[in-house]
Amino acid sequence: MKAHPFFLIAKPLEDEHGWSLQAPGVGILRELPALGSRLQAGQECGFLEVLGVRHPLLLPHDIAGSIARLSLGPARLKAVSYGEELCQIKPQLDAEDLAAESHGHSSSEGGLLFRSPQAGRYYAAPDPDSPPFLAVGDTLEIGRTLGLLEVMKTFNPIKYGQTSGLPPRVKVKAILVQDRDDVEEGTPLLELEA
Secondary structure, X not given: OOOOOEEOEEEEOOOOXXXXXXXXXXXXXXXXXXXXXXXXXXXXXXXXXXOOEEEEEEOOOOOOEEEEEEOOOOOOEEEEOOOOEEEEEEOOOOHHHHHHHHXXXXXXXXXXXXXXXXXXXXXXXXXXXXXXXXOOOOEEEOXXXXXXXXXXXXXXXXXXXXXXXXXXXXXXXXXXXXXXXXXXXXXXXXXXXX
């Protein structure tokens, strides 16, 4: 069986301020993003393992926001059934909400940190012959690719805005990891300044 992507089922919440994201099939849920993670329309956000094959889970193309509730708890591996709620997503936070949440991304010197959204091997460039995605001094805006994370031979782009709590526009103050470093979820990748 060949892996192919599945789109998550999105149903509006009762208050109509967000969506319930539900399993598109029966299987083992793997690597759902953490609480507070920002997701862009069409973004890969975990895997559904069916009969030993890991199928990427994609957010529907008309949905974007931040994970406001993990219905299955923080488990990184969980058996799920069709239509079971995996998480709830709320529309993107506004600038005031981002400023209020930014304390979780501060370094000891008071700078902002961009942390890895999942564990994997960090790649600074799309391939060995290409220039890196980032340089110190670059300005970042929502959607900019910061690097790649390899998990089991699958390369996932890391996008600015993928995690909550950071301003919509920042500068790269320092790159804190080297190309091909192994990182854990939450490892600081970049130091930023507003």
